[in-house]
Amino acid sequence: MESKDVGFFAVVAVLGIISAATGFAGEATKIKASEVYILANSCIYPSSPALALGIVAAVFTIINRIYISVTFGGCSCCRNDPNSTPISKLLAVLSWVATVIAVSLLLTAAGLNNREGGQIDSYGYITCYVVKPGIFAAGAVLALLSAVFAIAAYITLTPAPQPTTTNPAVAFPVGTNVDLEKNPVQYPPQHKAVGFCAVVAVLGIISAAAGFAGEATRVKASEIYILTDSCVYPSSPALALGIIAAVFTIINRIYISVTFGGCSCCRNDPNSTPISKLLAVLSWVATVIAVCLLLAAAGLNNKEGGQVDSYGYFTCYVVKPGIFATGAVLALLSAVFGIGAYITLTPATQTTTTNPAIAFPAGTNVDPEKNPVQYPPQHYPPQKY
Known part of the structure; x- marks a missing residue:
């Protein structure tokens, strides 16, 4: 190990x-x-x-x-x-x-x-x-x-399989010349950036929309009635909206991480850049703070009761304005940073080597090191002196 x-x-x-x-x-x-x-x-x-x-x-x-x-x-x-x-x-x-x-x-x-x-x-x-x-x-x-x-x-x-430096012997038909520049090797298709960006953007918009809806429907102080030192609260969907926003933010974070490894901000990825690493870290930080704010706001919005202040007045508990909205903004920023981190990754380079076109017999495997290519002798017309 x-x-x-x-x-x-x-x-x-x-x-x-x-x-x-x-x-x-x-x-x-x-x-x-x-x-x-x-x-x-x-x-x-x-x-x-x-x-x-x-x-x-x-x-x-x-x-x-x-x-x-x-x-x-x-x-x-x-x-x-x-x-x-x-x-x-x-x-x-x-x-x-x-x-x-x-x-x-x-x-x-x-x-x-x-x-x-x-x-x-x-x-x-x-x-x-x-x-x-x-x-x-x-x-x-x-x-x-x-x-x-x-x-x-x-x-x-x-x-992981250990890489080998020995190139496999390739058999070419009789009389065929292979030019890798004119006939490039077909590599398997990479992940589609458009689909990734679309999914992350949709999940981020849903999280932000639910968070802003929670901010709009939270219980406000003007909506509470005080009856014989008891607070009577109206019904509010802010608790459910806050939980939904937090859940979609977590789902978005899961999708980004398990699909593209979170842009590999802490791994030795040859495709990562300093900008992509920074954006990936910012995306993680925004996600954690957004989830904490949204869940805290949802729980505090459902908190009922009150207390007597220092002036002898009875005050009821309400969630402070802006907590839902801040969580919604950070949830959206988490998606934006995740997309930016993926976009700023350097594309994987595909190296090709151009070899001289050589004709080999059918079905033969040639190792150039052990069997150097024998070029046919050149024929020149006889010279008269």
Whole structure:
């Protein structure tokens, strides 16, 4: 096993363990129903580090996914990689699915754990909001499984064949002269840039549109009614729109990474340029920030309740303006940077060598080193002196 393989396994394992540990810590420190006090029809919550732990676990899970993708192309599960196998492709897809679900669960649990307030049930009792048990733990398990699947996907890759410098002997028919300049070698077609750009652009537009729709339909302070120190909130589709925008942003990031390896910004790709590497990194950063903003805005928009300020006035919780819109802009920029990174890749060079046209007997394989070409003697007319 090479040293780079050991380094890859070590980094992925450590990041996965950190994500799982912080996720389980969030499960242990989350606010429980027995810790909430009800005073004068108001829910009093204790302080809890579960919000920070959930965000840290989600961030480390995303960092682990970024490292896997930009270092080894996410095992190339959707590319025509000659080293990939059906098992490695399946494990790579499972790693991506586990990552997306883990991040969603961890951020959702963190947001719901910070939600305060309650409601009166049909029997006249007030119930306080608490996050259900097991959500942090499920996200932690999936974050660890994401790392395990990624390591297994890389292990199941077939080793790359060693290149040889010996050119195969080619048989030419009798009397044929092959000119490689007039008859170029036909190479297999490359990925179509137009299709890639179109898919990335459509997914980016959908993400941005859903984010801006969430900004337009979020709950505003002027729409909330205060009734006997209780906040009455109207219904709003901003929660669903924020989640949809985040999901499409993640799908777009997955498509870019597994189709073209994220422009190989951290790999020794001969086609990459400094500009493409910079744009690829910017695309990743924009994606991570956009997903965090969209999910945070969606969770905060669904947070109900209020508190008495220092002046004695009762204020209700609302999400601040601009968070949905900022996430939408970054989701669109992520797609733009991804397209720009691919466009700025240098085209793969195809080298051809022009050999002199030589006629060989039919069905023979000639090695010029062992059997140098014997040119026929030249005949000159006799000279008279």
